[in-house]
Amino acid sequence: MVQNADPGGLGDKAGATTGHYEQKLSRSLSTWGNIMITLSGVTPAVSVFAIAPVALVEAGSGTFLSFIFAAILGVVMALCWAELSSSYPISGGDYALVWHSFKGRAKPLAGPMSFITFALYVDFIAFIPATIALGAGEYLGVVFSVDAKILGAAIMILAALVAMLKIRFNAILTGIFLGIEMLALLTLTVLGIIHAHHFGALIHPQLGNSHSVLVPVAFSGVLALTAVAIFSYNGYANAVNFAEETKGSHRTIAKAILISLLITVVAELLPITAVIVGAPSLSKLTTSAIPLEYFIKATSSNTVYDIVAIGIALAVFNATLAIILSYARILFSASRDKAWPGKLSDWMAWVHPKTQSPWLPTAIVGVAGAILCLTVSLGTLANLTGASLVADYAIIAIAAIVARTTGATRHSHYRMPLWPLPPILAIAGLVYVFTQQTGYLLEVTLITIAIGLLYWLIVILPQKGKAWDLREIAQEGDSQ
Template sequence: MKMMSESTGAMQSSSDTQGTPAGEGRTLTQSLSVRDAVMITVSGVTPASSIFVIAPFAIQQAGSGAVMSFLLGGVLAFAFALCYAELSAAHRSAGGEYVMAKRVFGTLPGYLTFVTVLAVSVFIPAVLASGAAPYLNNALGTQFGNQSVALTIVLLSYALGMLNIKTNAWITGAFLVVEIGVLMLIAGLGFSAPHRSAAALMHPLVASGGALIPATAAAIVPAIGTAIFCYNGFGSAVFLAEDLRGGNRNVARAVMYSLLVILVVELVPLIAIVLGAPSLSELSKSADPIGYVVRELGNPTLSRVVSGGIFLSVFNAIIAIVITMGRLLYSSGRHALWPRGCNRAFSTIHPRFDSPWLATLALAVPSAGLVFVSSLDELTAFTVDLLLLVYLVVGLAALASRLVRRDVEHHYRMPWWPVTPLVAIAGAGYTLYTTLATATRPADLYIIGALLVAALVMYAACARRSETFRAL
């Protein structure tokens, strides 16, 4: 197997067995600092919309036990981040997880990982956008429909995602400052008027049948999957590897710094919300638990300001996600994982913006389509399952990489190996098993099965014959 270049990690122009060029003579420009990469990565995680749009599912599942779910999810996220850091420093590429899996386990596992990550990248913008309309309407006093708002956000985000990545780093960074300000405002509300002590976090309660009962492991553990979804995105720094200046260790730094920022700006306001909620029963039962706390502790003007900030954070998140996922599709075209025409289009770099513009735009159609076919809770549950599958693969690759790929220099070595990847594997595996076992929609298993079948067909038709992919 051929090692990637230390300076760029990019495969230079080559051809597959069909004679398809793997690139059009241009590569991604190394223009980002670690700080830039962290701004884009954290923006993609969108801590504010994670807390407002996704975290309510954990609160409804586990009540005040959601804090414990998020703490346990943070431990797992830290283990996952260490795995990402070591793998991305050793296997630097805009392809991210699928390149890691391919170089450690071979072509078929690598390709199946690519399809899984691609599916996640299509679903997440729709998940976030589908929950944005209530915040826009509350901020402006309007009554826009959920689907029209979601579609507009998705399409505008893909258009902005084509711009020069340095420009987008400043755009996402500016939005991120507003987003963190909103979260700290909420944290200030909760901590300034607490209705219970911190000891309540160790004895969590959840609403059931109109009464509060102790939150058991059966309620807390499934909510860990939701917490991981809220943290998800720190690994997206690996898709910016070829845009990042400096050595391979800078990719590892971008991953770890991103997670640290995410943990702080999500955990602090969540703890404040649980401690400051006037009624745990109302918090646990509410369809909008964070909004409930803001309305009870604040005033209508504050509620509108917060809603406006959340809406902007959703928009910002999708822009950042689009940027990173465009790099994923660009890498897949460069490695000839598609039919000839798609490979050429996806690996084309815009002469002015230095971005994989066609690869970025290609994902707009399926993301926009999902806005019309699924509800937010259905999209969230299914996406969590896919994310856990990806994390499971990353943990296994981190465990095996030092043993299987002794020819590759591991520029960053995680502490406590092999314990760290074993924790990641056990956590992802158990959480995935729990979420599937408690799923109310068995159709999710059929969809995952259908994705697997489609992936095998596509692999046989295109990827298996790609010289570029085999030589990766």
């Protein structure tokens, strides 16, 4: 392993001549250490407490079916990510996977397609951490009587400071907090099972109206909220963002992704189902400002809710920390690939010599998230992120098809079963879900894609390979 304190990575000339990135980040994570951070970024507890309620108040008990459909999409998508990531375990994640998939005759599409993917991730980098922090602030504000926006912003800043420390320390810390949030989910599941009686509502979606009367939910509404459910599960593929810090990443990164998805679906779907079938009143659950607060207090006590809320506080911090760790590495990788003009890329790609972490990208993610917590509503953040995720997933599914046909993944240590069925099913499902989004959400996503393409045409393309000419990670790095 080579340590490098050179600001901007100017000492990476050797890597440029060999076609491989220089090893700057600390390759000190085990596969399970990677999974712990990845799951903490998915944050099943915060997804259930902060994101699932967005679906509950819009799709009612149809939330169950939304999460089922999202889980099915998750499986076929995980197979795509596993094959691509095992071939190209690079910190840049999705944009790097797309770039390397387009080889041979498809090479001219590598630049624009990968930069569009990166543009979508810039949305995620801004929206997702803020969504998690702000959603938790609404719960914790009830307990601590603090404005949710201020609390969310504080969580963002504190998490960013911790994220600047060594990755191994963060893996241990996130693992401990992950155990605590699983206990909060177990509490929800047990309470729901004890009081279970609304089983029919799982198959026949219902939602409370303004008169506290249950009304049917249209199937199209259930499908529309699948985007929110996809957001709730999102993050299992972030294992590849820590690939350059994981031992044996070429061989084990597919395993990390698939295990992360399995645990995510079980940890989220079970408590959500239990809450729906165990709620004393579906009408009150689906019309409550904070549905899970209503559920816990109605099935137990205020004290139990306060204890769970504290657990969620730790889970939120854990999730925000893990997501900042992940997205900082995407910005670091993009900067290494010269995404930004002039010296900005050099500064953004600098790795601290002692902690071996990308400090400036980490700080940027934290500050941007804090600003959004203070200025944008939770519902807006959750919905905007869901639509952009659907577009990103579709590009990855397309890349999984292209990569096989171009031979880009012929050396992969993992090959998905039944190819090309998984990516074809994923594309079909994602296209339908995307068309069910509101015009506003579609416009935001399409504008993001257009900005990414325009930036590539104006800033990247004229440099004729001096920027955005991606490399690979050396196979021998696995043994370091």
